[in-house]
Amino acid sequence: NEYRDIDMSEQAPVLLVVDDRPDNLFVLEQLVNEYLPNSICHTAADADSALKKARAYLPDGILSDIQMPGKGGLELCRQLKADPKTQSIPIILITTQKDELNLRVQGLEAGADDFITRPIYNLELAARIKVMLRIKFMQDALNAAKKNLEGKVLERTAELMATNERMQKEIEHRLEAEEDVRQNNRSLRLANALSKATITAKDELELLQKACQILVEDGGYSMVWFGYVQHDEKKSIVPSAQYGHEDGYLKNIDVTWADEERGRGPVGTAVRQKQPITCSDTLNDPLFLPWRDAAQQRGFRSCLALPLIDENECLGVLTVYSTSTDDFNIEEVDLLTASSCELLYGIKALRIASAKRHMEQAKATIEKKLNQAQKMEAIGTLAGGIAHDFNNILGAIIGYSSIVVERLPKDSKNRSDIQQVIKAGKRAAELVQQILMFSRQSEQDCKPVKIQPVVKEALKLLRSTIPSTVEIRQGIDESCEMVNADPTQLYQILMNLCTNAKHAMRERGGVLEVNLNSVNIEQDGKHKDEVEQPFGSFVCLEVIDTGCGMSQEVIDRMFDPFYTTKQMGEGTGMGLSVVHGIIENYNGFIRVSSEVNEGTTFQIYFPMFGEVENAETQDSAEEQVQGGVGNILVVDDETPLLDMYTRMLGRLGYTVTSYASSISALEEFANHPDKYDLILTDMTMPGMTGAQLALEAMKIRVNIPVILCTGFSDLIDEEKALALGFKGYLPKPVIRADLALLIRNILDT
Numbered sequence: 071n072e073y074r075d076i077d078m079s080e081q082a083p084v085l086l087v088v089d090d091r092p093d094n095l096f097v098l099e100q101l102v103n104e105y106l107p108n109s110i111c112h113t114a115a116d117a118d119s120a121l122k123k124a125r126a127y128l129p130d131g132i133l134s135d136i137q138m139p140g141k142g143g144l145e146l147c148r149q150l151k152a153d154p155k156t157q158s159i160p161i162i163l164i165t166t167q168k169d170e171l172n173l174r175v176q177g178l179e180a181g182a183d184d185f186i187t188r189p190i191y192n193l194e195l196a197a198r199i200k201v202m203l204r205i206k207f208m209q210d211a212l213n214a215a216k217k218n219l220e221g222k223v224l225e226r227t228a229e230l231m232a233t234n235e236r237m238q239k240e241i242e243h244r245l246e247a248e249e250d251v252r253q254n255n256r257s258l259r260l261a262n263a264l265s266k267a268t269i270t271a272k273d274e275l276e277l278l279q280k281a282c283q284i285l286v287e288d289g290g291y292s293m294v295w296f297g298y299v300q301h302d303e304k305k306s307i308v309p310s311a312q313y314g315h316e317d318g319y320l321k322n323i324d325v326t327w328a329d330e331e332r333g334r335g336p337v338g339t340a341v342r343q344k345q346p347i348t349c350s351d352t353l354n355d356p357l358f359l360p361w362r363d364a365a366q367q368r369g370f371r372s373c374l375a376l377p378l379i380d381e382n383e384c385l386g387v388l389t390v391y392s393t394s395t396d397d398f399n400i401e402e403v404d405l406l407t408a409s410s411c412e413l414l415y416g417i418k419a420l421r422i423a424s425a426k427r428h429m430e431q432a433k434a435t436i437e438k439k440l441n442q443a444q445k446m447e448a449i450g451t452l453a454g455g456i457a458h459d460f461n462n463i464l465g466a467i468i469g470y471s472s473i474v475v476e477r478l479p480k481d482s483k484n485r486s487d488i489q490q491v492i493k494a495g496k497r498a499a500e501l502v503q504q505i506l507m508f509s510r511q512s513e514q515d516c517k518p519v520k521i522q523p524v525v526k527e528a529l530k531l532l533r534s535t536i537p538s539t540v541e542i543r544q545g546i547d548e549s550c551e552m553v554n555a556d557p558t559q560l561y562q563i564l565m566n567l568c569t570n571a572k573h574a575m576r577e578r579g580g581v582l583e584v585n586l587n588s589v590n591i592e593q594d595g596k597h598k599d600e601v602e603q604p605f606g607s608f609v610c611l612e613v614i615d616t617g618c619g620m621s622q623e624v625i626d627r628m629f630d631p632f633y634t635t636k637q638m639g640e641g642t643g644m645g646l647s648v649v650h651g652i653i654e655n656y657n658g659f660i661r662v663s664s665e666v667n668e669g670t671t672f673q674i675y676f677p678m679f680g681e682v683e684n685a686e687t688q689d690s691a692e693e694q695v696q697g698g699v700g701n702i703l704v705v706d707d708e709t710p711l712l713d714m715y716t717r718m719l720g721r722l723g724y725t726v727t728s729y730a731s732s733i734s735a736l737e738e739f740a741n742h743p744d745k746y747d748l749i750l751t752d753m754t755m756p757g758m759t760g761a762q763l764a765l766e767a768m769k770i771r772v773n774i775p776v777i778l779c780t781g782f783s784d785l786i787d788e789e790k791a792l793a794l795g796f797k798g799y800l801p802k803p804v805i806r807a808d809l810a811l812l813i814r815n816i817l818d819t
Contacts, residue, residue, distance in 0.1 A: 083109045083203050084127055088120040088134035088146065089164075098133060098190075105196035106203075117141030121149060124156050131202045136163045136173050144173075144180045151181030158209070160202045162186055259288055260409050268416030277420060278311035281413045285390060285406075286314040292370060293391045295320055299327060299341055299384050307337060307387060314391070317368050323361065327384075332360050340375035341384045346403050347375045351395045365391075374398040376410040380418065388413065460502055461781030462708050465803035468495040469714035472806040476721065497527065499803050516656075518552045518679045521560060521609060525586055528564045536572050539579030547587040550609045553676040559652050566649050567613040567672050574617025574670065585612040589675065604659065608675040620664040628662070649674075696814050697722035700747035704728040705735040705763065706779070707755040715750065715804075722810055732758040736766055743771040747817060748797075750809075753780035761786055761794060768795055775816045779804055 085102055089095040095113050102111045112127055114120035117138060124132065132150070136143035143163050150156045160183040165173045174185050184198055263284040271277035282294040293314030297307040305328040309320045326333040327341035334357050340347040350372050352358045352365045365371075370391040378385045388410050392398070398406075471492045478485035525546060533542060564584070571582050591605045620628065629650040653660055657677055664670040702724050706712045709730055716726045727746070729735035732755045739746060749767060751760040758766075764776040777798035778791045788799040798812045 083131070083207075084112070084129040085109055085199070086112045086114065086120060086123055086127065086129040086132045088114045088117070088132065088138075088143070090115055090135065090138040094135065098195075101190075101192055101195055102133075102199070105192070106199065117143070117146040117149075120146055124150055124159065125153070128156070129159060130206050131199065132159055132161045133199065134161060134163055136165050136177065144176055147177065147180040147182050157181075160184070160206055162198060162202060164188060164190070256289070257405050257408065260284065260405070261412055263288055264409060264412040264416065268412075268419060271416070271420065273424075274417055274420050275311060277413070277416050279313065281388070281409075281416075282311050282313035285388075285409065289390075289406075289409075291390050292393050293319070293368070294389065296386055296388050297325065297337070298386045304328070305333070307341065310386075315368055319364055319368055319370075322364070335361065336373055336375040337387050337389055340377045340387055344377055344379050344382070344384060346377070346407055348398045348403065349373045349375075350398070369393045371395045372397045374403060374406060376406055378410055378414045378417070380414060385414070385417065456502075459781065461499065461802035462711060464495050464499050464502070465781070466708075466710040466714055468492055468499075468803045468805065469711070469718055471495065473714070473717055473721065495803060496805070516554050516556050519555050519557050519560070520552050521550060521555075521586060521611065521676070522546050522548055524557055524560045525564060525584060525611070528561050528568075529584060532565070532568050536568070536582065537576065537579070540572060540575050541579075541581045543581060543583040545583070545585040545587075550586055550588050551607075552679045553609050553656070554679045555656055555676065563649050563652060563674060564611070564613070566646065567674075570646070571613060571615035571617060571670070574615050574619070577618075580616035580669070581614075583612075583614040585614070586610070587612075588678070591675075604657065604677070607678040608658070609678055611674040611676070613672045613674075614669065616669040619666040619668050619670055621666055625662060625664060696810055697724070698814050698817060699723050699725075700817055701725045701727065701745055702813070703735060703739060703746045703749045704751075705732050705749070705755070705760070706730065706752040707732075708752070711752075718806055718809070719750075719813075722813075724813070731755075732760065732763045736763055739767050739774075740770055743774070746774065748813060749774060749776045750813075751776065751778060753778055753786060761791075764796060765794065777812060777816070 083106060085106070087095060087098045087102065089098060092115070095115065099111050099113055102109060112123050112129065114123055117140065120132070120134065123129075134143045134146055141149075147161050147163065150159060150161065161181070162184045163173075163177045163182045164186055165177075166188050177185060184202060186195055186198055264281060267277055267280035267284065271280060278296045282296060285291055285294045291314065293312065293316050295309050295312035295316070297309045300306040300308055305326050307325045307327055309323065312320055324332055325335070325337045327338040329342065332338070333342075336347040336349045336358070339357075349355050349358050352362060352370055352372060358365070365373075371393055372395050373389060373391045376388045376390070378388065388406075390398075390406060471488050475485055475488045475492065478488065525544070529542060529544060536542065568582060568584070574580075575582070587610055589608045589610045591608060628646050650660060653674060653676075658675045660675070661673040662670070702719055704712060704715045704719070704726055705728070706715065707730050712728045712730055716728045719726045727738065729738065732751070735749075735751075736758065739749070749764065751763055753760040755763075760778050760780070764778065767774055767776065775797040776795070777800060778786070778796045779800045779802055780786070781802040786794075791799040797816045800808060800812065
């Protein structure tokens with residue numbers, strides 16, 4: 071009965087009892103009514119009903135079973151404590167002994183205020199409920215008193231503040247006016263200084279340095295630095311300019327704009343968020359921890375990071391440091407933001423000017439290359455015309471010489487002399503092909519070739535063009551095997567290298583040494599360079615001069631097209647580029663070593679092709695010419711060549727009918743299509759080309775074989791000729807043995 075003495079005179083306590091078992095609910099309700107007769111007791115059989123009633127009645131206390139189907143007492147407790155409307159209601163949870171400890175811990179975490187364990191003792195339950203209600207009523211009374219007191223304090227405070235506000239208004243107006251004037255003057259001063267820096271700066275780095283200096287000297291800050299935003303893997307921010315009391319601060323700053331510890335400071339955050347970020351107190355801001363010690367040593371107490379944003383892209387960050395905490399208020403941030411915008415404008419202006427200069431330089435370079443290309447095109451056109459006429463001349467020289475050789479006795483000295491004429495003519499024909507290749511109108515014709523004769527003949531030709539102050543030495547290993555190359559390109563390589571050597575020694579003379587030897591490069595052998603290169607057996611062509619040499623800068627660029635160190639008009643810058651391209655096509659490689667004022671060595675490595683044939687036997691052997699019988703129609707507008715073909719083929723046993731006009735020849739063939747076994751025609755002729763003649767003849771007689779000869783034509787080559795139906799293709803000058811063999815092969819098939 072001692073627990074029935076709670077004072078209910080002023081208010082009747084409202085209780086909510088929750089249990090899913092009706093018998094337990096009845097017992098608990100009876101206990102409450104017995105020991106708290108003046109109370110109002112509501113009941114609920116599950117958590118959802120309890121939640122609704124708690125929110126509806128706002129009871130002074132809740133007594134709930136902890137274990138119920140669905141939402142248990144713990145979940146009910148959590149939801150009540152999470153609701154601001156019901157979170158102050160005290161809750162007693164009923165537990166059992168076997169899981170009392172575990173559930174009590176969970177209950178406390180859910181927000182329960184007390185616990186009671188089954189079996190329930192009436193007096194204990196009554197005591198706990200009364201204590202709970204007593205605390206609730208006292209808390210309500212305390213809150214009411216507090217609210218009343220706060221109201222009075224607020225009322226009095228408002229009166230004092232109103233009085234103080236009236237007293238401060240005039241002072242504040244004056245201070246604001248003075249601050250506005252100061253800020254305006256400072257803003258104008260900074261803007262003017264930055265504008266001048268933009269105009270006078272020669273480049274972007276100079277502008278950034280001047281901007282940092284202006285903000286320190288005119289802005290009154292301790293230190294200012296600017297860092298470019300990098301889009302590398304680390305998302306780095308690289309300091310590029312600074313001014314003020316830096317004292318090594320930036321050496322180990324290691325700032326990133328990645329979302330990690332060293333990127334969550336003001337600088338990295340400003341980049342990510344693309345807005346100014348302030349650190350008001352560097353010693354106490356946890357995000358500034360990585361740089362705290364360094365900042366403290368130099369007296370940096372606050373800082374402001376200002377991102378420079380251009381078209382939603384952050385170019386860099388301007389960071390300003392102060393020796394005072396909270397030194398960057400809204401006005402200061404606005405001022406420095408305006409300064410950063412001025413700096414961004416300057417950077418963009420300098421970049422536009424730089425881009426314009428680069429465009430002008432690029433335009434000049436392109437125009438120069440275009441002019442060079444036009445020159446090369448003109449040279450190519452000229453070379454093609456010269457090649458056509460010169461090959462016709464050579465054809466006559468070689469053809470008539472072959473006829474003369476055939477008539478002379480084998481032991482005649484005149485026969486040997488004429489053979490030298492034929493050899494020189496063939497060499498001249500190769501030079502014509504070289505001219506065409508220089509003009510980019512001739513395809514390479516790679517075949518197994520022995521380099522030794524090419525080197526010897528090239529050096530003979532070069533001797534007349536190289537001044538007498540340059541001594542030529544040669545060391546040629548006759549046992550070197552053949553390489554797969556185009557002979558005219560071999561001449562081109564040697565001519566280019568020796569010409570460069572001549573230019574390097576023209577002032578003081580020197581020695582030009584050309585060596586040829588075999589080299590075996592093993593995969594891990596002594597010839598292996600640091601860079602990856604082929605290994606195996608090579609023929610090495612070595613060109614050494616004792617001239618002015620090259621710097622490393624020149625060596626790095628020597629194979630670039632159009633790059634030259636020669637004076638205007640002395641070179642195109644294409645020579646070494648062409649050499650490099652040829653050697654790459656041959657799957658070879660080049661080594662270069664050079665010292666300024668000491669000389670240069672080029673080593674050209676050609677992959678070996680196979681065993682060397684007996685060159686002397688080849689050179690001295692007589693042409694094996696096979697004749698035959700048959701009627702041949704020969705067409706060429708060059709009368710000397712027409713006569714030469716007629717005599718040459720006649721001596722081989724053929725019956726020849728010749729025409730200098732392709733139109734007349736076609737009329738003859740149309741009148742006697744079955745008379746002729748083969749047509750031999752030039753390509754370039756007035757009135758009708760050789761190709762047109764062949765096509766018309768094949769319309770008359772489908773199976774008539776036609777051989778096309780040409781000094782040079784940009785309209786047709788061997789591949790096109792065969793595709794058109796020609797049975798053979800011979801470039802001029804036509805060699806007697808080649809012509810005889812081709813005719814015999816065609817007629818035999």
